[in-house]
Amino acid sequence: xxxxxxxxxxxxxxxxxxxxxxxxxxxxxxxxxxxxxxxxxxxxxxxxxxxxxxxxxxxxxxxxxxxxxxxxxxxxxxxxxxxxxxxxxxxxxxxxxxxxxxxxxxxxxxxxxxxxxxxxxxxxxxxxxxxxxxxxxxxxxxxxxxxxxxxxxxxxxxxxxxxxxxxxxxxxxxxxxxxxxxxxxxxxxxxxxxxxxxxxxxxxxxxxxxxxxxxxxxxxxxxxxxxxxxxxxxxxxxxxxxxxxxxxxxxxxxxxxxxxxxxxxxxxxxxxxxxxxxxxxxxxxxxxxxxx
Amino acid sequence: xxxxxxxxxxxxxxxxxxxxxxxxxxxxxxxxxxxxxxxxxxxxxxxxxxxxxxxxxxxxxxxxxxxxxxxxxxxxxxxxxxxxxxxxxxxxxxxxxxxxxxxxxxxxxxxxxxxxxxxxxxxxxxxxxxxxxxxxxxxxxxxxxxxxxxxxxxxxxxxxxxxxxxxxx
Numbered sequence: 001x002x003x004x005x006x007x008x009x010x011x012x013x014x015x016x017x018x019x020x021x022x023x024x025x026x027x028x029x030x031x032x033x034x035x036x037x038x039x040x041x042x043x044x045x046x047x048x049x050x051x052x053x054x055x056x057x058x059x060x061x062x063x064x065x066x067x068x069x070x071x072x073x074x075x076x077x078x079x080x081x082x083x084x085x086x087x088x089x090x091x092x093x094x095x096x097x098x099x100x101x102x103x104x105x106x107x108x109x110x111x112x113x114x115x116x117x118x119x120x121x122x123x124x125x126x127x128x129x130x131x132x133x134x135x136x137x138x139x140x141x142x143x144x145x146x147x148x149x150x151x152x153x154x155x156x157x158x159x160x161x162x163x164x165x166x167x168x169x170x171x172x173x174x175x176x177x178x179x180x181x182x183x184x185x186x187x188x189x190x191x192x193x194x195x196x197x198x199x200x201x202x203x204x205x206x207x208x209x210x211x212x213x214x215x216x217x218x219x220x221x222x223x224x225x226x227x228x229x230x231x232x233x234x235x236x237x238x239x240x241x242x243x244x245x246x247x248x249x250x251x252x253x254x255x256x257x258x259x260x261x262x263x264x265x266x267x268x269x270x271x272x273x274x275x276x277x278x279x280x281x282x283x284x285x286x287x288x289x290x291x292x
Numbered sequence: 293x294x295x296x297x298x299x300x301x302x303x304x305x306x307x308x309x310x311x312x313x314x315x316x317x318x319x320x321x322x323x324x325x326x327x328x329x330x331x332x333x334x335x336x337x338x339x340x341x342x343x344x345x346x347x348x349x350x351x352x353x354x355x356x357x358x359x360x361x362x363x364x365x366x367x368x369x370x371x372x373x374x375x376x377x378x379x380x381x382x383x384x385x386x387x388x389x390x391x392x393x394x395x396x397x398x399x400x401x402x403x404x405x406x407x408x409x410x411x412x413x414x415x416x417x418x419x420x421x422x423x424x425x426x427x428x429x430x431x432x433x434x435x436x437x438x439x440x441x442x443x444x445x446x447x448x449x450x451x452x453x454x455x456x457x458x459x460x461x
């Protein structure tokens with residue numbers, strides 16, 4: 001332990017409104033902390049720069065999963081254990097349930113939150129590819145009110161996002177309309193538990209009479225932040241799914257992906273594996289159609 | 293220095309405690325330094341190895357990643373809370389019988405993770421045991437005897453009913 005606990009202020013106002021008041025009173029001065037699975041690692045290593053932290057743990061207004069007629073709302077402080085054990089998420093958003101089940105390990109899942117995973121902004125974030133192919137929306141809260149943006153517009157650069165200094169990530173909204181889509185999520189890492197992705201790919205698609213009528217593809221660790229693969233999608237959208245379309249999509253992905261070499265893998269390996277994952281998904285889609 | 297301390301109350305192994313502490317102090321350090329409960333070990337200090345696993349409000353957590361303020365009002369169980377009135381917990385006995393411990397550093401965390409698993413799933417299969425202990429690393433005896441220990445303890449089916457977490461689903 002190289003960090004000094006005395007050097008950091010930590011308070012727990014206990015309600016959403018009190019947290020928002022604090023963020024409004026001193027924008028940018030307070031760092032929200034939920035389950036601590038990211039910030040406490042930095043703290044132990046002595047590289048936590050935040051002097052003032054405000055706890056979101058135990059605030060009921062932020063920890064909920066609400067299923068409505070056409071959508072599911074997930075509070076930012078819902079844990080991955082909450083997500084993986086929720087029947088509605090399992091039924092309507094199986095890729096998100098799957099991602100939640102392989103984040104870290106049981107002890108991490110009981111503390112790590114969906115909002116924390118997104119705000120942390122890792123390019124390798126486990127929940128992100130699933131959220132992107134489900135057209136998730138992000139809702140921010142501040143004393144000025146609420147606003148929503150597509151999740152695809154949330155990450156703006158490496159570890160940067162579209163949230164202003166007085167805002168808190170309040171909830172993630174997911175439409176329930178992918179029941180007929182073929183869905184795919186695969187992560188490649190060193191081991192099943194506790195591994196940060198070398199690369200991950202998610203997909204949702206509809207195929208009608210052999211032609212792709214709708215497709216969404218998203219990846220982790222192919223760019224400075226988790227992102228849709230729009231060029232690869234447009235190489236497939238509206239096309240008959242044949243061998244030449246699959247080859248063209250592979251080329252599009254290899255051109256679009258911008259991974260890096262780092263401690264976990266190389267750019268070359270990541271590109272090649274991502275292309276292989278795309279092949280695997282498109283092969284399933286071609287053989288078995290979209291309704292699962 | 294003391295101005296950044298406050299009184300934090302929680303229950304540890306059934307006993308109400310209150311301490312004056314910096315709110316960002318790790319629960320792990322509070323347990324070891326302030327409570328003198330040194331059964332909980334520090335391995336990696338970054339949530340990767342599970343040596344510091346304890347149960348908090350019926351959930352398994354890495355105590356190195358919990359700022360003690362977030363344990364305010366919590367019900368915490370450490371390895372010291374497993375043996376009741378001098379008798380070993382069935383998991384502890386099974387680890388002894390099956391050779392589930394060698395150097396012992398990972399053992400308290402393994403025991404807490406296994407206690408958590410059996411509280412939710414009294415008869416886990418091998419895949420479920422592997423998942424339940426996947427966040428706990430052993431670097432000497434290997435995992436097979438640890439898995440054997442959990443299987444042996446589950447066979448005695450003696451997990452105390454009060455250990456069922458409130459929101460186990």
